[in-house]
Amino acid sequence: MAEILKLARELLAELELCDFCLGRQFAQLGHGLSNRDRGRAIRILLSLEEDKPFAEPGYCQLCLGHLLRVEEWAKRALAAVEGLEFKSFLVGSHLPEFLVEQERALQERYHLEHGGRLNHDLNREVGKLLEAALAGRAEVDLQNPEVTILLDLVWDRVEVKLSPLFISGRYRKLIRGIPQTHWPCRACRGKGCERCGFTGKRYPESVEELISPPFLEASQGRAAVFHGSGREDIDARMLGEGRPFVLEIREPRVRRLDLAALEREVNARAKGKVEVQGLAFTTRGEVERLKAARAGKLYRARVEFARPVSEEEFERALRGLVGPISQRTPKRVVHRRADLIRTRRVWEVEGELSDPQSATIEVRCDGGLYVKELLSGDEGRTTPSLAELLGCPVKVIELDVLEVEG
Numbered sequence: 056m057a058e059i060l061k062l063a064r065e066l067l068a069e070l071e072l073c074d075f076c077l078g079r080q081f082a083q084l085g086h087g088l089s090n091r092d093r094g095r096a097i098r099i100l101l102s103l104e105e106d107k108p109f110a111e112p113g114y115c116q117l118c119l120g121h122l123l124r125v126e127e128w129a130k131r132a133l134a135a136v137e138g139l140e141f142k143s144f145l146v147g148s149h150l151p152e153f154l155v156e157q158e159r160a161l162q163e164r165y166h167l168e169h170g171g172r173l174n175h176d177l178n179r180e181v182g183k184l185l186e187a188a189l190a191g192r193a194e195v196d197l198q199n200p201e202v203t204i205l206l207d208l209v210w211d212r213v214e215v216k217l218s219p220l221f222i223s224g225r226y227r228k229l230i231r232g233i234p235q236t237h238w239p240c241r242a243c244r245g246k247g248c249e250r251c252g253f254t255g256k257r258y259p260e261s262v263e264e265l266i267s268p269p270f271l272e273a274s275q276g277r278a279a280v281f282h283g284s285g286r287e288d289i290d291a292r293m294l295g296e297g298r299p300f301v302l303e304i305r306e307p308r309v310r311r312l313d314l315a316a317l318e319r320e321v322n323a324r325a326k327g328k329v330e331v332q333g334l335a336f337t338t339r340g341e342v343e344r345l346k347a348a349r350a351g352k353l354y355r356a357r358v359e360f361a362r363p364v365s366e367e368e369f370e371r372a373l374r375g376l377v378g379p380i381s382q383r384t385p386k387r388v389v390h391r392r393a394d395l396i397r398t399r400r401v402w403e404v405e406g407e408l409s410d411p412q413s414a415t416i417e418v419r420c421d422g423g424l425y426v427k428e429l430l431s432g433d434e435g436r437t438t439p440s441l442a443e444l445l446g447c448p449v450k451v452i453e454l455d456v457l458e459v460e461g
Contacts, residue, residue, distance in 0.1 A: 059081055059084070059097065060097065060100060060101060060104065062080070062081075062165060062167070063077060063080075063081075063097045063098075063101060064101060065165065066080060066161075066165065067101070070116045070117060070161075071112060071114055071115060071116050072094070072112065072115055072116065072117055073094070073112045073114075073115035073117075073118065073120070073122055073123050074090075074091045074092075074093075074094030074095045074098065074112065075090050075091045075094060075115075075118065075122035075123075075176055075180070076090075076094065076115050076117040076118050076122065076173070076176075077093075077094035077097060077098065078090035078091060078092065078093030078094030078095070078096075078097065079093075079094070079170060079171045079172075079173070079176050080161075080162065080165075080167045080169075080170045080171075081093060081097070081167075081169055081170070082169060082170060082171030083169035083170075083171070084169050089180075090171065090176055091122075091180075098112075117154075117157065117158060117161070117173070118154070118173055118176075118177075119154065121177060121208060122173075122176060122177060122180065125177070125180040125181050125184060126184065128177070128181050128206055128213075129181045129184035129185055129188065131213045132146070132181060132185055132204045132206070132213050133185060133188055133189075134213075135204065135213045135214075135215050136202060136204065136215055138308065139202060139215070139217070139308055140308065140309045140310050140311055141193055141201040141202040141217075141310060142192070142193050142194070142201060142310075143193060143194060143195070143196035143199070143200045143201045143202070144182075144185065144189075144193050144194075144195060144196065144200050144201065144202040144203070144204060145182070145195060145196060145197060145200035145202075145203050145204070146178045146179075146181050146182040146185065146195075146203075146204050146206065147174075147178060147203060147204070147205050147206070148174045148177050148178055148205065148206040148207070148208060149205060149206070149207045149208060149209055150173060150174050150208050150209070151208060151209050154173060154208075155172075155173070155174075158170075158172070158173055177206060178206075181204075181206060182195050185204070199218070199338075200218060201217070201218050201310060202215060202216070202217055202218065203215070203216040203218070204216075217305075217306040217307060217308070219303045219304060219305050219306075219307070219339070220274060220276070220303070220304040220307045220310055220312075220336075221301055221302070221303055221304075221336065221337045221338055221339060221341060221342065222270065222301065222302045222304070222312075222314065222334055222335070222336060222337065223299065223300070223301045223302075223333075223334070223335050223336075223337040223341055224299075224300060224302075224318075224331050224332060224333050224334040224335065225296060225297030225298060225299055225300065225331065225332055225333050226262055226266060226283075226293065226297050226298055226300055226329055226330065226331050226332075227293055227294060227295070227296075227297040227298075227329065227330045227331075227332075228262055228287065228291075228292055228293040228298075228328070228329055229292060229294075229327055229328060229329065229330065230292065230327070230328050231289070231290045231291065231292060231453075232258075232289060232290060233258065233260060233261055233262060233265075233289065233328065233329070234257075234258050234261045234262070234286075234289045235261060235262045235263065235281070235283055235286040235287070236261050236262070236263045236281050236283075236286075237256060237261050237263055237264060238256060238257040238258050238261070239255060239256065239257065240254070240255055240256060240257050241257065243255065258289070260328075262281070262283075262329055263279070263281035265321070265324070265325045265328060265329045266281070266300075266302065266321055266325075266329060266331060267279035267281065267302065268324070269317050269320040269321050269324065270302055270304055270312070270317060270321075271304065273309065273312050273313075273317060274304045274307035274308065274309050274310065274312060275307065275308035275309050276304040276305055276306055276307040276308070277305050277306035278304075278305045278306070279302055279303065279304055279305070280302075280303040280305065281300060281302060281303075282300060282301040282302075282303060282342045282345055282346070283298055283299070283300045283345070284298055284299040284300065284345045284348060284350050284459060284461055285298070285350065285352070285422055285423075285459065286298075287454075287456045288427070288454060290453075290454070291453075291454040291455060291456060292455045292456070293455075293456045293459075294455050294456065294457055295353075295456070295457045295458045295459075296332075296458065296459075297330070297331075297332060297333075297459070298456070298459045299345060299350075299459065299461050300345075301337060301341050301342050301345060303342065314334040314335065314336070315334075317334065318331055318332065318334050345461075348422070348461055349421060349422040349423055350422045350459050350460040350461040351402070351419065351420065351421060351422060351460045352419070352420060352421075352422055352424075352456060352458060352459050352460070353417065353418070353419045353456070353457045353458035354417065354418045354419075354420070354426045354454060354455065354456055354457065355415065355416070355417050355454070355455045355457050356415070356416050356417075356418070356426060356427075356430060356451050356452075356453065356454045356455075357409075357413070357414075357415050357416075357451075357452045357453040357454075358413065358414055358415075358416060358430055358441070358449050358450060358451055358452060359412060359413045359449070359450045359452055360411075360412045360413070360414075360445065360447055360448075360449055360450075361412075361447045361448040361449075361450075362412070362447045363411035363412055364408070364411055364412065364414075364445060364447070365411070366408060368445065369406065369408055369414065369445075370406075371444070372441055372444035372445045373404045373405070373406050373416070373441075374404075375439055375444045376401050376404050376418070376429065376439060376440075376441060376444070377401050377402070377403065377404055378400065378401060379398050379399070379400050380398065380399050380400065380401055380420075380424060380429060380437065380438070380439065381396060381397075381398055381437070381438050382396070382397050382398070382399060382424065382425060382428060382429070382436065382437045382438075383395070383396045383397075383433075383436040383437070384396075384397075384436075385425050385427075385428045385433050385436065385437075386433060386434070386436065388425075397423065399420060399421040399423055399424035400420065400421045400424075401418060401419070401420045401421075401424070401429070402419045402420060402421075403417075403418075403419040404416065404417070404418050404419075405417045413452075416430070416441075417457070422460075425437070426451075426454060427451045427454060428440065429441065430442065430449050430451050431448070431449050431450065431451060432449070
């Protein structure tokens with residue numbers, strides 16, 4: 056204790072320190088005390104030891120008085136989050152570099168191995184006051200806060216950052232001709248021109264644009280980002296139980312959403328083009344899982360052959376598709392994807408001839424396999440292919456996704 060008092064006396068001889076900043080230099084010593092209590096106790100002991108009048112500090116050269124104004128900072132923070140809906144928060148701070156460096160140099164000069172940091176003190180003290188003021192509504196969360204409150208001492212302001220809201224579900228795309236996400240016009244890159252009718256878009260609507268608006272309106276969010284477990288072609292339908300997706304709402308002011316009501320609203324507005332189901336709140340980790348997964352899929356295709364095909368050669372060709380497939384990036388997408396050769400697997404194929412020159416085929420395969428090219432061959436870029444095995448051109452007339460695993 057004598058060593059602590061000696062160090063404290065030297066510190067106070069050099070600088071005028073508030074109780075917070077005095078106590079923080081010994082932050083790791085003793086338990087159950089705040090730095091403010093620790094500093095006050097040391098000051099009282101010094102007053103008794105030196106038999107001098109006890110005096111409260113009126114200013115602090117280390118924090119420039121900011122820790123003496125924690126109540127003011129807390130009130131400003133409370134005003135900044137007014138009207139927001141959240142149940143967890145975290146307080147952070149942005150300090151002038153000279154304050155950080157000043158304290159680092161002080162602790163180094165006096166060998167204060169048990170000292171703490173100014174921003175930790177400020178964050179903790181304002182956080183405690185906010186938690187008390189928001190009792191029953193919100194509490195501090197150090198890992199996944201819904202709201203982060205930044206005390207900016209450089210510009211003397213309070214900033215609020217809203218964590219995204221994540222909602223998972225499955226969508227069914229019931230008509231053809233709609234992309235999964237917004238496609239900017241190639242000519243104007245989204246700015247609007249005669250070619251796109253000044254919409255800035257290549258297609259009038261997308262799955263993303265049919266699903267997102269009700270969520271943005273209900274959450275009062277700034278923007279929505281659509282994350283899908285893969286994507287179907289624009290001219291393909293997504294049927295069955297639908298494709299998994301996560302909708303990320305950025306900067307939502309309202310977080311307690313009625314997902315059942317939103318499901319009904321999306322489906323009503325989409326008017327039979329798109330349907331959603333199984334909505335649930337989720338986390339960013341689900342987005343990462345969706346992106347990393349290579350979900351197996353079941354497709355149904357209607358095809359036409361350039362010549363009549365017999366039942367026997369049709370069945371033989373279908374059996375020849377089962378197994379590993381070597382596929383070079385299709386010509387239709389190579390302008391926007393790396394030109395690579397990938398190996399994917401076909402697990403099961405079934406088909407039925409409608410007549411000698413047309414058939415319906417179902418293919419169960421790995422995610423990432425281009426099924427149109429599995430059937431057409433894409434001028435030899437996919438092998439084996441149905442066209443290669445039949446020895447004649449094969450044209451895909453319609454394609455539907457019937458099942459997406461996961």
